[in-house]
Amino acid sequence: MKMDDIARLAGVSKASVSRVLNNKPNISDALRKKVEAVLKTYDYQPNLMAQALNTNQTKLIGVLLPAIGLDIFSDIVHGISDILREQGYELILADSKGDIEQARKYLEIFRSKQVDGIIYFPTLLSPDHIDYINQIKIPTIILGQCHNGLKKSSVAFSDIEASKEIVNYFHSLGCEKIIHIAMPKNHAIGELREHGYREAMKDLKLDPRVIYVSDLSYDSGYAICQKIIEADAIFVAMDRLAIGALRYLIENNRKDILIAGIDNMEVSSMISPSLTSIDFDYYQGGQSSGQMVLELIRGHDVVSKQLSYQLIERESTRRQHV
Amino acid sequence: MKMDDIARLAGVSKASVSRVLNNKPNISDALRKKVEAVLKTYDYQPNLMAQALNTNQTKLIGVLLPAIGLDIFSDIVHGISDILREQGYELILADSKGDIEQARKYLEIFRSKQVDGIIYFPTLLSPDHIDYINQIKIPTIILGQCHNGLKKSSVAFSDIEASKEIVNYFHSLGCEKIIHIAMPKNHAIGELREHGYREAMKDLKLDPRVIYVSDLSYDSGYAICQKIIEADAIFVAMDRLAIGALRYLIENNRKDILIAGIDNMEVSSMISPSLTSIDFDYYQGGQSSGQMVLELIRGHDVVSKQLSYQLIERESTRRQHV
DNA sequence: TTGTACGCGTTATCAG
DNA sequence: CTGATAACGCGTACAA
Numbered sequence: 001m002k003m004d005d006i007a008r009l010a011g012v013s014k015a016s017v018s019r020v021l022n023n024k025p026n027i028s029d030a031l032r033k034k035v036e037a038v039l040k041t042y043d044y045q046p047n048l049m050a051q052a053l054n055t056n057q058t059k060l061i062g063v064l065l066p067a068i069g070l071d072i073f074s075d076i077v078h079g080i081s082d083i084l085r086e087q088g089y090e091l092i093l094a095d096s097k098g099d100i101e102q103a104r105k106y107l108e109i110f111r112s113k114q115v116d117g118i119i120y121f122p123t124l125l126s127p128d129h130i131d132y133i134n135q136i137k138i139p140t141i142i143l144g145q146c147h148n149g150l151k152k153s154s155v156a157f158s159d160i161e162a163s164k165e166i167v168n169y170f171h172s173l174g175c176e177k178i179i180h181i182a183m184p185k186n187h188a189i190g191e192l193r194e195h196g197y198r199e200a201m202k203d204l205k206l207d208p209r210v211i212y213v214s215d216l217s218y219d220s221g222y223a224i225c226q227k228i229i230e231a232d233a234i235f236v237a238m239d240r241l242a243i244g245a246l247r248y249l250i251e252n253n254r255k256d257i258l259i260a261g262i263d264n265m266e267v268s269s270m271i272s273p274s275l276t277s278i279d280f281d282y283y284q285g286g287q288s289s290g291q292m293v294l295e296l297i298r299g300h301d302v303v304s305k306q307l308s309y310q311l312i313e314r315e316s317t318r319r320q321h322v
Numbered sequence: 323m324k325m326d327d328i329a330r331l332a333g334v335s336k337a338s339v340s341r342v343l344n345n346k347p348n349i350s351d352a353l354r355k356k357v358e359a360v361l362k363t364y365d366y367q368p369n370l371m372a373q374a375l376n377t378n379q380t381k382l383i384g385v386l387l388p389a390i391g392l393d394i395f396s397d398i399v400h401g402i403s404d405i406l407r408e409q410g411y412e413l414i415l416a417d418s419k420g421d422i423e424q425a426r427k428y429l430e431i432f433r434s435k436q437v438d439g440i441i442y443f444p445t446l447l448s449p450d451h452i453d454y455i456n457q458i459k460i461p462t463i464i465l466g467q468c469h470n471g472l473k474k475s476s477v478a479f480s481d482i483e484a485s486k487e488i489v490n491y492f493h494s495l496g497c498e499k500i501i502h503i504a505m506p507k508n509h510a511i512g513e514l515r516e517h518g519y520r521e522a523m524k525d526l527k528l529d530p531r532v533i534y535v536s537d538l539s540y541d542s543g544y545a546i547c548q549k550i551i552e553a554d555a556i557f558v559a560m561d562r563l564a565i566g567a568l569r570y571l572i573e574n575n576r577k578d579i580l581i582a583g584i585d586n587m588e589v590s591s592m593i594s595p596s597l598t599s600i601d602f603d604y605y606q607g608g609q610s611s612g613q614m615v616l617e618l619i620r621g622h623d624v625v626s627k628q629l630s631y632q633l634i635e636r637e638s639t640r641r642q643h644v
Numbered sequence: 645t646t647g648t649a650c651g652c653g654t655t656a657t658c659a660g
Numbered sequence: 661c662t663g664a665t666a667a668c669g670c671g672t673a674c675a676a
Contacts, residue, residue, distance in 0.1 A: 002653055013663040018655060028661060048436055049380065050653035052371040053668050068399060074391030078417065090435055093415045095400065112367055113412055218592040243592050250594050270540040270565050271593050272572050324669055335647040340671060350645060372669035375652050 001042050010038040021046065061091045061293060062110030062118045066098040067216075070240070071265050072282045073121075076143070079286020080119060087294060089116070098123045098187070098216075104132065111138065117293040119143055124186040125150070139296035141289045145188050146304050153302045155289045159189055159262075162278040162309040163196025164203075166235050166260050169311060171204050175232035175258060180210045181224055181245060183237045187216075193237045193262060218244040225249065233258040233317075239265040239277055246275065246316060258317045273315035280309050323364050332360040343368065374436075383413045383615060384432030384440045384460075388420040389538075392562070393587050394604045395443075398465070401608020402441060409616060411438070420445045420509070420538075426454065433460065439615040441465055446508040447472070461618035463611045467510050468626050475624045477611045481511055481584075484600040484631040485518025486525075488557050488582050491633060493526050497554035497580060502532045503546055503567060505559045509538075515559045515584060540566040547571065555580040555639075561587040561599055568597065568638060580639045595637030602631050 007014040012031055019027045020035040038044075052058050061084055065073045077093065084091055092115060096103035103122065110118055118136065121143040122129070130149045133140070146154040170178050180197040183190025194210060201208040211227050213220040221236065221244025228234070234257060236242035242261030249257055261268065264279035285307055292303065329336040334353055341349045342357040360366075374380050383406055387395045399415065406413055414437060418425035425444065432440055440458065443465040444451065452471045455462070468476040492500050502519040505512025516532060523530040533549050535542040543558065543566025550556070556579060558564035564583030571579055583590065586601035607629050614625065 047653050049374040053375045054655045069393050069396030071391050090414050092412050247592050267589050270569050369669050376670050
């Protein structure tokens with residue numbers, strides 16, 4: 001059932017049908033009624049490919065994340081998806097696995113698929129990569145961080161502030177030897193969180209000590225703890241690693257060491273001891289970026305947004321945790 | 323840069339350009355070289371919308387899952403995505419949240435977006451819903467279960483067999499009072515696992531006892547344990563629930579009760595005690611369904627496939643676990 | 645082997 | 661306000 005057919009059945013031209021479908025003003029009520037009736041009867045659905053060819057809009061948004069499996073990213077995807085679908089857009093999802101080459105490959109695929117917009121959560125932002133991003137022609141939102149050199153709209157979380165809060169929290173609990181387990185050095189978010197840690201330690205006039213994991217697996221969090229000789233508390237750059245670290249502490253009877261993460265994974269409240277963490281509103285972040293990419297497509301200006309956070313206190317920061 | 327331009331620059335007709343692009347045989351080497359040179363120079367990219375309109379293929383596959391956040395589904399997505407992208411397809415991802423109405427809504431969206439194929443992981447398969455699925459015109463793969471009434475290709479995991487294995491494993495450890503924590507009754511996978519449990523118990527001439535959670539959250543797994551008075555072992559229908567249950571056992575000092583789940587989530591090896599579980603190859607399942615949907619699109623017949631599993635023994639099934 | 649001409653189903657333009 | 665008609669960019673019969 002195409003527009004031609006509808007037009008014939010309604011006894012009008014397909015131009016008029018098009019006008020009705022797109023709510024154009026220049027059409028009489030009489031014709032409108034007639035066409036609408038036929039439209040209803042035959043349950044007409046416009047052919048999106050033809051529409052796309054003509055309007056040069058696919059109504060597709062490319063979403064590139066570093067790891068769709070982590071629960072924070074699934075929250076983000078829900079946020080994005082809920083907003084976009086409301087407005088008739090669909091999303092094409094890709095996973096860069098934290099690798100820049102992969103990321104470029106997917107951005108390239110997005111381009112070739114002619115998506116109308118892109119939401120990109122990068123990991124490392126090298127000067128090189130920033131140049132690459134800036135030169136993208138398609139409306140693009142950078143999610144997860146904002147960077148001076150970046151000429152794109154962005155939605156960031158308060159990684160630095162949140163990290164500071166954790167250090168200060170440990171200090172308020174009487175800790176002095178506060179160690180930071182950081183992400184590998186090529187992770188932008190890891191750098192932000194490490195930065196927050198160092199700043200807070202400096203403000204408190206405490207000696208920072210940072211150790212880096214090799215990757216973001218639970219195992220890495222576990223393994224890295226072998227390097228820790230002495231500590232009052234450990235601030236781990238993400239819950240996932242923290243859960244691994246916690247396991248090590250338990251196995252080695254270091255229940256005197258306090259520990260906290262960031263991300264507030266769903267499982268963090270369920271493990272024993274439950275994990276103190278920072279909660280970011282990732283769903284909200286997804287919604288914001290979805291909204292912003294649509295505004296960008298509609299010609300609005302580049303803007304930046306930063307989201308808030310909340311400290312969730314649990315058992316892992318109590319003395320002698322279970 | 324469109325085909326016309328390339329044709330002009332190469333001094334040939336656009337038909338010839340098209341032939342080169344699509345590797346048609348009926349073209350001379352001389353022309354081919356000439357065209358390829360121009361193609362390279364100008365980095366020509368065909369307009370997919372025009373292609374789509376013409377060939378009636380969007381190269382888009384709709385993937386509908388009950389919960390994209392769970393790690394099993396992210397494995398599935400990776401499997402699907404790796405296969406599809408190899409062959410130039412992209413995937414549109416949607417989350418039914420386990421709700422049939424939502425699922426229908428998304429299947430409807432897939433249709434309106436004119437996807438070439440669908441991969442659908444349903445939860446409940448009511449007769450009504452089976453009818454609905456059977457009447458879908460687009461090539462469709464049902465993932466996660468196979469059902470007699472279903473006239474679609476399917477990729478299933480060995481839920482029944484795996485469940486039996488766990489019960490038998492508990493029995494080999496000397497357990498007699500083996501309780502099953504099952505998913506809410508409207509979950510097909512839950513039913514399969516419960517079925518496996520009941521069969522195994524019958525074979526062992528043991529009394530089955532099944533209790534149902536209200537939803538699939540960690541909390542539900544925790545809360546349901548309050549109903550358990552006496553047990554040697556608990557077989558939980560999924561790791562997520564099992565982790566909640568485990569927390570309850572620890573808090574209430576019931577370290578004598580053995581416990582095992584299904585899914586082998588990444589975190590299951592990291593919690594204390596680590597959780598005995600069944601590992602399904604979800605990535606492989608994703609790959610298979612991706613492969614099958616492409617074959618369906620190419621006109622192959624409807625087929626079914628069932629994947630294997632593996633029991634992973636861990637601390638939660640050792641006597642007096644940590 | 646090569647090129648011409650038309651069709652895919654819309655939206656946009658321009659007379660009437 | 662309405663209806664022809666021309667784009668949109670590609671594939672493909674069909675003719676040469």
